[in-house]
Amino acid sequence: MYNFNTSVIIEALPYLIDGIKITLFISVISTICAFMIGLITVFLRTMGTGFLKFIAVFYVEIIRNTPLLIQLYFVYKSLPALGLMIPPIWCGILALSFYTGAFISEVLRAGINSVAAEQYHASISLGLSKFQAFRLIIFPQAIRIIIPPLGSQFINVIKNSSLVSFISVTDLFYRIYKGAVDDFRFFEFFMIGALIYMVLTGTIAILTNIFENLFKIQGRMAKT
Amino acid sequence: MHWGDIIENFDFLMKGLTITLKLALVSVTGSLILGTILGVLRYSRIFLISWFAVAYIESVRSIPLILFIVFIHFGALPYLTGVPSSFFDSSCIALIIFTSAYVAEIIRSGLNSVEKGHIDAAKSLGLSRMQRLSYIILPLAVSRMTPALVSQFISLIKDTSLASTIGLIELTRAGEIIYERTYHESEILIFIAFMYFVICFGLSKLSRIWETKPYIYTEVRESIGANQ
Numbered sequence: 001m002y003n004f005n006t007s008v009i010i011e012a013l014p015y016l017i018d019g020i021k022i023t024l025f026i027s028v029i030s031t032i033c034a035f036m037i038g039l040i041t042v043f044l045r046t047m048g049t050g051f052l053k054f055i056a057v058f059y060v061e062i063i064r065n066t067p068l069l070i071q072l073y074f075v076y077k078s079l080p081a082l083g084l085m086i087p088p089i090w091c092g093i094l095a096l097s098f099y100t101g102a103f104i105s106e107v108l109r110a111g112i113n114s115v116a117a118e119q120y121h122a123s124i125s126l127g128l129s130k131f132q133a134f135r136l137i138i139f140p141q142a143i144r145i146i147i148p149p150l151g152s153q154f155i156n157v158i159k160n161s162s163l164v165s166f167i168s169v170t171d172l173f174y175r176i177y178k179g180a181v182d183d184f185r186f187f188e189f190f191m192i193g194a195l196i197y198m199v200l201t202g203t204i205a206i207l208t209n210i211f212e213n214l215f216k217i218q219g220r221m222a223k224t
Numbered sequence: 225m226h227w228g229d230i231i232e233n234f235d236f237l238m239k240g241l242t243i244t245l246k247l248a249l250v251s252v253t254g255s256l257i258l259g260t261i262l263g264v265l266r267y268s269r270i271f272l273i274s275w276f277a278v279a280y281i282e283s284v285r286s287i288p289l290i291l292f293i294v295f296i297h298f299g300a301l302p303y304l305t306g307v308p309s310s311f312f313d314s315s316c317i318a319l320i321i322f323t324s325a326y327v328a329e330i331i332r333s334g335l336n337s338v339e340k341g342h343i344d345a346a347k348s349l350g351l352s353r354m355q356r357l358s359y360i361i362l363p364l365a366v367s368r369m370t371p372a373l374v375s376q377f378i379s380l381i382k383d384t385s386l387a388s389t390i391g392l393i394e395l396t397r398a399g400e401i402i403y404e405r406t407y408h409e410s411e412i413l414i415f416i417a418f419m420y421f422v423i424c425f426g427l428s429k430l431s432r433i434w435e436t437k438p439y440i441y442t443e444v445r446e447s448i449g450a451n452q
Binding site for chain 1: 283286287288289290291294295298299300303378382383385386388389396400403409410413414416417420421424425428
């Protein structure tokens with residue numbers, strides 16, 4: 001039987017907690033940026049015409065159909081060739097934001113499509129501009145419907161942020177891996193790592209539920 | 225730009241692509257089988273079994289894939305078997321374990337989407353629990369969950385790139401080996417991204433064709449969320 005040695009974990013705990021801070025920092029910043037990117041993309045995609053719409057669709061399809069690891073490597077290794085020297089952590093945030101932005105734009109699009117088209121036509125006929133109709137009529141309704149999928153995107157960002165360790169950011173996964181390799185204690189470190197990730201994602205899931213109930217409008221349901 | 229690198233190393237890259245595709249194919253099959261079993265077990269009447277399925281699905285879904293790959297390759301498999309495991313085996317097992325949880329969740333939502341009327345009708349015709357599942361519920365559910373399954377498998381193909389981190393020489397690692405020698409990262413990375421794009425985008429377009437075909441077993445269903 002494998003003998004568990006809990007003392008290595010207790011010793012490494014402060015080191016791991018620093019890693020959690022970095023992981024959360026990367027996740028929160030990239031989710032906020034990704035939400036902005038997703039919002040712009042979905043606005044161009046649903047309201048824009050011609051070239052702008054093409055750019056939005058092109059961006060979403062390219063990002064969604066290529067692995068995040070390659071995008072991370074691309075940002076990390078190709079930007080210096082163009083003369084842009086960014087610290088690795090910001091490379092990771094950049095790649096994660098663009099990656100998640102594409103997914104969030106799809107989520108937002110689903111939410112917008114679930115708002116009845118008549119409301120858009122009505123707001124246009126009332127004299128609102130396209131942007132005003134988007135901002136005042138459609139977006140407030142759509143955002144309530146998509147709180148759960150947005151929460152799961154945030155969970156995905158936390159999980160995906162473990163990949164930034166391959167571009168030399170000392171995030172949580174890097175520290176788990178390093179601890180496991182240094183002490184040759186794979187079971188202990190991966191158990192505690194899995195536990196930490198489960199706690200982080202579980203907290204987000206609970207928060208999502210709370211927010212969903214908080215912003216729910218009585219009697220309003222998504223059009224099906 | 226040095227696009228010549230790609231032509232020079234084309235055979236090597238294609239060898240990597242074959243391994244990526246092989247890995248994806250084995251993992252898709254494995255995760256489909258394991259995921260279906262888990263998805264059905266979740267509805268088991270024995271409390272312990274259904275509880276185990278729920279615990280498995282929920283815990284796997286909240287852990288990053290890379291943790292599984294590294295743990296299985298360096299920790300679990302060598303400990304269980306006593307010999308170092310091959311890169312292909314361990315990444316394959318990790319991908320199956322990871323994706324099966326998502327597949328099980330898709331299967332569950334597919335099973336839930338079957339109307340109660342169908343089940344009641346099957347009950348009144350005297351079909352047993354197992355017969356109901358295999359003749360009525362699964363065929364109905366399968367046609368409804370195809371789009372979700374395809375998008376899950378597309379993300380599995382993208383996830384095979386993570387096997388490069390433990391050293392399996394698939395498409396990503398093959399590219400890395402080339403640009404670590406030549407230092408022309410952008411060209412190789414764009415080419416690899418293009419290869420993944422062709423596979424994944426092609427697959428999603430193929431599934432779109434499949435979706436527009438009329439449902440084999442079900443009534444014609446109104447599409448959800450009409451575009452504005």
